[in-house]
Amino acid sequence: MAAQKHGPLAGIKVLELGTLIAGPFCSRMLAEFGAEVIKIESPEGGDPIRQWRVLKDGTSLWWSVQARNKKSLSLNMKSPEGQEIARRLALDADIIIENYRPGVLEKWNLGYESLKAINPATIMVRLSGYGQTGPMRDQPGFGAIGEAMGGLRYVSGHPDRPPVRVGISIGDSVAALHGVIGAMMALRHRDVTGGRWNGKRADQCVAGQGQMVDVALYESVFNLMESLVPEFDVAGVVRERTGGALPGIVPSNTYTTKDGENIVIAGNGDAIFHRLMKAIQRNDLADDVQLMRNDGRVPRTAEIDGAIQVWCDTQTIDSPLSILQAADVPVGKIYSVRDMLSDPQFLARNMFEQHHFEDGTAVKVPAMTPKMSETPGVTQWLGPKLGQHNEEILHQLGYTNEQIAEFAHKNII
Incomplete structure (x- = not known):
């Protein structure tokens, strides 16, 4: 993988194995700050978020932000050849981010333990509904369920009405941010214990210690719930819905x-x-x-x-x-997006970037957060086309033009 040239994470290689929100948002932030992110997508339509919400020319406008700075590799992960390509990428990556159900990567010979046995510096961020252990580990868990189980839905809304959802996929996004934090702490630990793997067998090299970062959506939401637990444990208080008010803190x-x-x-x-x-x-x-x-x-x-x-x-x-x-x-x-786009504070802080699609249409996207004084994030390109970087990535792995053509013929890419 060729390293990105900008940002504090320049030189860090990330492999994204996942779809929709939690995993891709996690790797999005790494890509925004300089990491080289290769996103593996199914050749049959790619990440479903490409067709979510408002579309332009058949592709979601959300995609342009969620996948910015990422490289797209279309790959049939159900084929042995596709799994082998993904494995080679995983062993070369500093960080692997995935949000499949527990057990899927193991079925594809991409489990953390098997990768760690070859590359002891492997860092794998695993985002799932309920985590990699426990009686619910195998159940499907979306962000909405994490918000419900983690306590957020119970306290959201008015006391005389059913709970409501926040108007965005907050559970997935909060889990993604926990994944970013975990990845950065794991990188720090790897670096102080020896650094990056040098490509030799595990018994022939001194590499830093990698680790698995296990992020459960419901736990990420639960982590935001302030004094919920001790208030109930000590005083028997159950925090309830209070509309727009902040209970116990007046006014x-x-x-x-x-x-x-x-x-x-x-x-x-x-x-x-x-x-x-x-x-x-x-x-x-x-x-x-x-x-x-x-x-x-x-x-x-x-x-x-x-x-x-x-x-x-x-x-x-x-x-x-x-x-x-x-x-x-x-x-x-209380701002709508219309208010934001004309607000002096947003404008003074340069919170919008303007880019162009291939047909010349201008589009505004959010600028990078947080703001870094020396190594700010940079939008190098908007979300890529499906498989846009196939040849580049496969050539870097050592595959020939003939092999790549054969992969395409067999619908592996």
Whole structure:
């Protein structure tokens, strides 16, 4: 594999074995910051996300972001030849990212233990619904199920209605971020224990110690659930749905303005609460001794929220934003994508990049996050065509033009 030239991960080789969201989002972030990512896709249509949501010329606009900077190798993983090609790529990779059901890679002779026996520096990030162990390991687990089991769905929505989902695939994306964190920690451990494998037999080389990073979707969601467990264990408190409010931290809620816009006001710090009440001309609440601390405000949550909403009922959207910002109170309009694209803060931070499809159509995509002062991420190309890099990758593995043509004839690529 030829290394990318840009970013803090330049020179790191990644093999992506997986589809849809969790695994591909994990490798996407590595690709954005310089890793060379080879994505293996089925020759029969490729990753299903190519056809998800809004399409342009038959390909998802999501794909242009989810697969940017990646190289696409179409490969029939059900064939012995395809498995052998994937195995050669896996043994040469610094990181392997996969999100198949547990056991699938082992069936293809690509399991962690078999790779580790040859390359002790192998790092494999495995993302699945329930992890590689436990009674549920073999069950299919999508992000939505992880959100439900991990506790997020239970606390999302209004108390008098069924739970709701966040408007994005948050469970998959949170798992992907845990995969990135695990991969970086594993790379660090490998480097301090000896470094990259030199291609010799395991008993003939001193390589760094690789490891398996086992990411379960439900555990990744569960990891975000703040004080959920100790509150129940010690105090018997089950956190419930509270709509737009932040329970036990007052005031922090969503309010509606006179013109029907929604804003979030977070006046839950003691000094902030005092400034907020002054700003909405409720000196009586600002000076109320009982409300000077959060534990005194919690029993009077409805009263405080009511006072803020009464004030918002008299204001159009720009007014509360300017008044509360001037009072140094955290406040923000709830943005749609239309708001983001014209917002001075987004624009000042260069949060959008403009690129072009092959037909010349311009497209904006999100810029890289996080921002790095010395080694920022770079979009080198948008999501590739299926099999776009077949010849390049196979030539680097040592296959001849004749062999590649034979692979194509036999529908292996």
